[in-house]
Structure formats: C-alpha cells, structure tokens
Amino acid sequence: MRQIKGLIMGLSAVLLLGACGTTDTGTEENGDEEIDELVLGYFPSADVENMAASARPLEEYLSEQLDIEVTGQVMTDYTGLIEAMRNQNADVAFLPPFAYVQAEERANVEVLLKAIRDGSESYVAQYNVAADSEFDSIDDLVEAEGLVWAFTDYTSTSGYLFPAQQLMDLGIEDLDSQFTMIDVGAHDSALLSVLDGQADFATTFEDARVRLEDEIPDIYEQIRVIGTTEEIPNATLSVRSELPEELKERIAEAFLNMNDDPEMLEVLKDVYNWEGFAPAQSSDYDVVRDVYSQFEELIEE
Template sequence: MKKLKGLFIGLSAGLLMTACGTETADTDTESDGVEEVEELVLGYFPSADVANMAESARPLEEYLSDQLGIPVTGEVMTDYTGLIEAMRNKNADVAFLPPFAYVQAEERANAEVLLKAIRDGSDSYVAQYNVAADSDIDSIDDLIESEGLVWAFTDYTSTSGYLFPAQQMMDLGVDDLDTHFTQIDVGAHDTALLSVLDGQADFATTFEDARVRLEDEIPDIFEQIRVIGTTEEIPNATLSVRSDLSEDLKERIENAFLNMNDDPDMLEVLADVYNWEGFAPAESEDYDVVRDVYSQFEDLIEE
C-alpha cells in the first residue's frame, strides 16, 4: 500500500505564514504551555471538490470570526493526513476530522474532540457500497466471491470510504484486499461515485448517502447508482481542536458551533459543505469502535 502523503491546498496566499503556529507576534504562549492566540485556522477534510468547498465554507469562517472576536481563516486539505499534520505543526487550530482521522490526530497531534456532527437526525452513520444501476453486482457477497473487481474509495484513512468496508470484507472472507481487488484512491466521495458512473470502477465505498453531493450535477444520480449494502454504525465526524489552546478559547469555540444549531443560515452553510444538520457533544470514548478498526490496519497504513 502506498505511503500516504500530507499535501494540502490553502484558501488564500500566505495562509501558512499567518497560521497561529508560526513564530509571529500574533501568538503568545503562557509559561504553562497553554497558548493564547489572536487568530485561528480552521481545517476542512475533503468530501467534495476542494475549490467548491472553499467557496461554500467562507460564510462559516465569517460567522466564527464574529462569534469568537478573532479572525478565523479556512483551509481545505487534499487528504486527511495533511489535515492531521497541519494540526501537529500548529498550522491548523480547529478542524473538522472524520472519525479515523480524529483517532490519528489525537495520537499524533494531541487533538481534542469537542463535538460531533449530526446528520440525518443521528450522531452516527454507516458506510455504503455503491454500484452502477445496471451492474451485475447485487450484494456484498458478490464482491467477496469475485476477484479482480475495481474498488474506488476516498482515501486509505477514510473511515467510511475505506477502513470500515475493508474490515467488513475481510471479516466476510477476503484474505488479502490488495490481491482480491484493484484499488483506486480517488480523493473524494463524489469522485468515487463518478468513477463508478464512468466505468472506471466496479464499486465504490462512501459515507451514507454520498449520492446527494452529486444531485445538482446529476439529478437522477439515485437512479444511476444503486446501494448494495452497508457497514455497522460509525460515530460521526468531529469538531476537534489543538488541546494546547486555552480552556476559555476551547469553550468559546464549542459554544460558537453549538449556537449554529439555532441559526438557520449557518445550518444551511453546514448542509452545503458537509450535509450536516448541527452538532452534539462528544467524548474521546465515543470513538473506541474506530480505534478497534484502526488497530487492525495500523501496520498497513503506516507502510
């Protein structure tokens, strides 16, 4: 399995030079190691086209700047590893982290979860297996019984895009994912679905239900793509912060995001960016099921 690379795309020129982790006059570190910052960088994980996400998310950054009383700048990463590295290097202070990326960020970047997303009225979700409407593949068992199929997914570290489906298929009898399937890492959930539509992949694994992200572009996407199965429940993505931020700032950040639950305009922005409906409190222990899956794939991911 190829080594993951932490590349990212900034939303504005010179963003990393102004991030709170750099040695500038904008950052003061107290003697006890708690940082007091005068600006924040909010990192996004990719779930759709990066440029479109950047544009859709700008009202969110303006809202947070107003709520917190300090400038908030956004940055959309091209992969999950880049987002974790940005937190580790203090080039991102607050981040939307998918479940597995959060577990890694807690371990590698001392990240702390504050909240988890609400989607479809729930704080958990499933991964789904997608095929073309006219595909001969009708079930997950068909995937297990057929070698050589092309599998499209977001990223090797994606909880719903790769890890939970990978674990499920191994539990169902696939001895070696690398030889059983031809795997293509395509970078985003909607891109994985397009790979199926374009005939480049036999099936794709995505979050539930990623098809909605293509509905504007392809109105009949729900007719063109069939879902043949799902995984077990996964806790939703997180709103996490660098743990060395001050407790006061963390509380203000948490409250600002919880306040979105009562703000129709901001809920519309969240829906546009991630199809989320709000936020709920979260604890590190909520992600133990993700840690269990991580333990099975840690060696492969670290290759």
C-alpha cells in the same frame, strides 16, 4: 496494501511542507497562548475549490462569535489535516472518525463535538454500484475477482477502513489480490468512477449521492446501494489541546449555537450535508480504534 505505508508517508511529507507556510496562530506569553487568529481545517468531501467558497460564511460567523479572525484551509487529504494540527498550523478542524483517532494519537488533539446528520450522531458506509450492475449484495463482491474498487482515501473511515474490515471479515484474506483499488480523493469522485465505468463499485459515506444531486439530478437512479457497514460515530469538531480552556469552551458554544441558526445550518448543509452538532468525548470513538488496530501497521508513519 503494503504500499499504503509508503504512500501516506510521502503525502505527509509533502503536505507538511505546505502546512509550514500557514499563518502563526498566536504567541506565547507567560506560558499562556495569546490567540489573535484561528485556522479552521476542513477535510475533503467534494471539490476543494467549491468547498472553500461554500465554507466562507462559516468562517465569518465564527470570527464574529469569537471576536477572533478565523481563516479556513481545505486540505487535499486527511493526512495533511492531521499534520497541520500536529505542527500547530491548524487550530480547529473537522476530522472524520479515523482521522480524529490518528490526530489524537499523533497530534494530541481534543474532540469537542460530533456532527449530526440525518437526525443521527452516527452513520454507515455504503457500497455503490451502477444501476445496471450484475452485483446485488456485498457477498456478490466477495465472490467475484478482479473488480475495481474506488474509494476516497486509504485513511477514510467510511471510504476504505470500515468496508475493508467488513470484506476481510467476510473471508477475503488479501484485498490487494482480490481487487484493483483506486483512491480518488473524494466521495463524489468515487461515485463518478462508477458512473464512468472506471470502477465496478465504490464505498462512500451515507448517502454520498447527495453530493452529485445538483450536477446529476437522477443520480439516485443511476447509482444503487447494495449494502452497508456497521454504525460509525459521526465526524468530529476537534481542537489543538494547547488552546486555552476558555477558548475551547467558546468554540464549542459557537458551534452548538448553530443548531438554532437556520442560516448557518444551510451553510453546514452546503459544506458537509450536516444538520448541527452534539457534544462528544473520546470514548465515543472506541469502535473506530478497534478498526484502526487492524490497519495500524500498514498506515502508520
């Protein structure tokens, strides 16, 4: 895992250069920021091109609600999204729990809301294996050696960090020695790695199989879930703290109004399989900070 730090540093540098090409979102006037455009950043959960198309109605809705042009940007990984917020090239962002904790520390972002999914404000990470796999529990994975583990990204809360902590708590001292680990960029890609025989198991959010249901109707039969982690607070809607307070309130209100808008709820379902939003505060993510503290030295810039 000592290679993680260098890997993420490289990704940050590349994506920072890309982020610098985004549109300036405002000008300074008498110390207050005059906003004439907002950039909404998305974290990757499925194919980037498909996500961009699915999310377009969301940007149109927000533009109308806020009377400000809203454009979307789907990032290729969490680090790029954090860098965009840090450099003020993204104003509003959907940030997974761990990415939010990092962004709060590095980019001084502010959480406004958290997602509701499956009627809950929290979720678990799950361990996925092929239907014919010999493994039936997390303990089976711990006892085996040389397995290939597929996950989204080293900074993914459910894809890597919470499972990694759990596996270490179960007695694995060196994850690098125990497993061959492949970060594949998206939760559905991790599942496909299992289906294709490239990985023995994958860790994803709950239940990532829904992302492949249209493409693979019997995905629930082809992939088995053999265990889960502890509860994790859902992904956030976060903003640059420098935005005017009045605008932050309007942004939060616009997203909360989606809870009563069936058309927009369908869009949220298409993009992230979410069911709406609930108020959130920084302390809701203390459990994520506890996990972060175990990996901070390995992934900090």
